[in-house]
Amino acid sequence: MAGADNRPALAGKVTSHAIWSDDGRRLAEFYVAALGSEVSEAYRDEEGREAAFPVRVGGTMFIFWTATSFKAPEWPRDELVFHMDIAFDDVEAAERRLVELGATKPGHQPGGEHWTVLLDPSGQPFCISAG
Structure with missing residues (x-):
């Protein structure tokens, strides 16, 4: 497949997805409970504070x-800047279970019977559905 300028397209691979929130650890712990994973060692900011919390799910890394x-x-x-x-x-x-863990269900549900929109603990929407 060629790019817009007719040169061969690059073949990069996504190694992680970064998701911002007001509390990265809390959000990481929410998604760990939802996805059956665990939080890895936190990355620290310039002042040495824990700032980013990696979670590996299969071959994908999410960084909260x-x-x-x-x-x-x-x-x-x-x-939306991201959606899961x-x-x-x-x-x-x-x-x-997700509501017990801190998700909320907004009134606006555009998916009908196909999917359900929930808001994670940081207030960002994500959808759940059958496999």
Whole structure:
């Protein structure tokens, strides 16, 4: 496949996804519980404070970053900077457990019976559905 300038396309591989929030550790722990993983050793900022919390899920690394200027989107009004879809065998049980872990369910549900939108503890939307 060639790029727009007719040179061969690059063949890079995504090694991680970074997700900002007001509390990276809390968000990492939420997704660890949802995805059945664990938080790896935190990365520290310039002052030595824990700032980024890596979570490996299969071959993908997610890094949950504490950003002091983070502001959750006002969904659905605001455009999203990231979005995650997670499949579960038992969506109803998963929804109950995710709410217990700190997710909330907004009134706006555009997926009908196909998917359910939840807001993670940082206020960012993600969707759950059957596999």
